Amino acid sequence: MQRIRLRYTKRGRLRFTSHRDFQRAFERALRRAEVPMAYSAGFTPHPKVSYANAAPTGTGSEAEFLEIALADRRDPEELRALLDASLPAGLDITDAVEASTSGLADRLTASVWELRLVGVEPQEAGHAVSAFLAAETVEVTRLMKNGVRTFDARSAVAGLEVVDESATAPADRPQDTPCAILRLVVRHLTPAVRPDDVLSGLRAVADLAPPVPAAVTRLAQGLFDEESGSVTDPLAPDREAVLAGPSKAAGPAAAKAPEGAGSA
Missing domain, CATH: 3.30.70 (Alpha-Beta Plaits)
Structure with a gap:
């Protein structure tokens, strides 16, 4: 199972969409783009999508994040382009990276x-x-x-x-x-x-x-970052882990070492 982390926006009039509205629109986009989603077990399986700290209704955003789990591997950038084309303008997928570390939610502080x-x-x-x-x-x-x-x-x-x-x-x-x-x-x-x-x-x-x-x-x-007072890019550790190679990306040190890198 492959995990992909996505960054998306809420721009213009789409800032008035609720989180539930976005969930419905995103699940439709997954179907339109024919993304090979992994599903939960049980009587009512759901696509494995994890949302993190959504912005309040009525506010715009350039930095919303979610994670999806795939049953088959896909190139993150190709997947980003397909999903972006399947969503209305204003709900834009601006970044995609394979999840190579743990704790995305823990990096949204x-x-x-x-x-x-x-x-x-x-x-x-x-x-x-x-x-x-x-x-x-x-x-x-x-x-x-x-x-x-x-x-x-x-x-x-x-x-x-x-x-x-x-x-x-x-x-x-x-x-x-x-x-x-x-x-x-x-x-x-x-x-x-x-x-x-x-x-x-x-x-x-x-x-x-x-x-x-x-x-x-x-x-x-x-x-x-307490020292600089800045907010760092939460996807930077995943990018660095991918560049470091599979052996380093799999280790626990890879999940911790890069967290201060990549200022937003």
């Missing part, structure tokens, strides 16, 4: 998010970010499955800054409309702190309230 705040001056956003980072705790409230819960949104935030909007502004956005762009690095803790929790925290500490909902996009997710 942090995410990098872009928060686009149309109608907010960058200077105003900068004051709010400074107040948020200066606070020891920032309590926010969110409705969860078990009811309303209050938790600290500050402890999960490893980085938050205002970035230069001029380099990332869409060509069709009116130039006279202010827009603050925040870059957020958040660790994957329990309970999970989402970008909208950080926005609630900015409102709590500095009364920052964008006039329109923020456009949120996950730019990367992977292993958080």
